Amino acid sequence: MKWDWNAVGDFMPLFWDGLLVTLQALVLGSLISFALGLVWALLMRTPSRWVRWPVGVVTEFVRNTPLLVQLFFLFYVLPEWGVTLSALATGVIGIGLHYSTYTMQVYRAGIEAVPAGQWEAATALNLPMRRTWTAVILPQAIRRVVPALGNYVIAMLKDTPLLMVITVLDMLGQARLFSQEHFQFTEPLTVIGVAFILISYLASLLLRAMERRLVR
Numbered sequence: 001m002k003w004d005w006n007a008v009g010d011f012m013p014l015f016w017d018g019l020l021v022t023l024q025a026l027v028l029g030s031l032i033s034f035a036l037g038l039v040w041a042l043l044m045r046t047p048s049r050w051v052r053w054p055v056g057v058v059t060e061f062v063r064n065t066p067l068l069v070q071l072f073f074l075f076y077v078l079p080e081w082g083v084t085l086s087a088l089a090t091g092v093i094g095i096g097l098h099y100s101t102y103t104m105q106v107y108r109a110g111i112e113a114v115p116a117g118q119w120e121a122a123t124a125l126n127l128p129m130r131r132t133w134t135a136v137i138l139p140q141a142i143r144r145v146v147p148a149l150g151n152y153v154i155a156m157l158k159d160t161p162l163l164m165v166i167t168v169l170d171m172l173g174q175a176r177l178f179s180q181e182h183f184q185f186t187e188p189l190t191v192i193g194v195a196f197i198l199i200s201y202l203a204s205l206l207l208r209a210m211e212r213r214l215v216r
Contacts, residue, residue, distance in 0.1 A: 007187040011178050015191055018174035022160050025092050025170065029160075030153050032096025037103030041111065042133075044104070063101040068162055070094050075166040091163035099152055106148045110141035150207035154200050171195060 043055045062070065071094045075087065085093070114137055122132040161172035169177065175188035 004184060004187055007182065007184045008191060010182070011175070011188045011191060014174040014178050015171065015188070015195070018169060018171035018192070019195065021088065021168060021173075022157075022170040025088065025095060025160050025163060025168070026153070026157050028092045029095035029099065029156055032092065033099035033103050033152065033156070034149060036096065036100035038107050040100060040104035041107035044108065045111070059101040059104060062098060067094065067098045067159060068165065070098055071162060071166050087163070087166050087168045090166055091160075091168050095156055095159060095163075099156055102152055103149060106145045106152070107141065109148075110145035111137060113144055114140050147207060147211045150203070150210070153207075154203055157196070157199060157203070 040055055040059055044052055046052060071091065074085075074094050075090045078085070078090075118136055118140065119132070122136045127136070160170055163170050164173040164176065167173075171192040175192050178188045179185045
């Protein structure tokens with residue numbers, strides 16, 4: 001089979017559109033997962049079991065069910081309850097919610113790794129609990145977990161093709177659309193495969209640079 005450079009040229013406009021959608025889903029999904037994961041982690045440390053128990057049930061349920069099932073639920077079931085979102089918004093929320101249950105565990109590990117002496121010092125200084133968290137505990141905890149959070153960003157990137165099943169035209173969705181119209185599969189799929197490799201590699205370099213900066 002010959003490599004058709006004309007097919008590559010024809011596919012590239014669709015590829016750039018799909019790349020933009022993929023990056024939007026990745027960035028927005030990451031922000032949701034980071035913010036919501038921190039909320040879950042903090043709620044799991046509250047003294048009230050009436051808070052911890054529901055949060056634990058919800059996060060365990062989300063973490064132990066497939067992302068694909070959750071995407072179908074958000075896209076097809078929520079409209080029956082009067083909640084209608086665009087396909088991209090649904091995908092972003094689905095990815096962000098799913099991975100927030102993993103980032104929660106990362107935050108919990110980071111918080112638990114903060115030395116007990118830091119808590120004792122904050123108590124000795126009579127700092128309010130809110131000040132203790134924002135000025136003492138969280139800065140140290142988040143600094144420790146940045147590399148682990150970065151690994152989940154790469155994992156989210158690899159899961160963005162799942163958004164195709166809810167009609168999001170990401171890179172894979174555009175490749176599928178092009179292939180069905182032109183009956184050429186090798187070129188578009190190869191292009192997006194290379195794109196995923198390059199994005200993952202660049203992301204890993206950025207994470208290493210951030211890690212080196214944080215350990216100084």
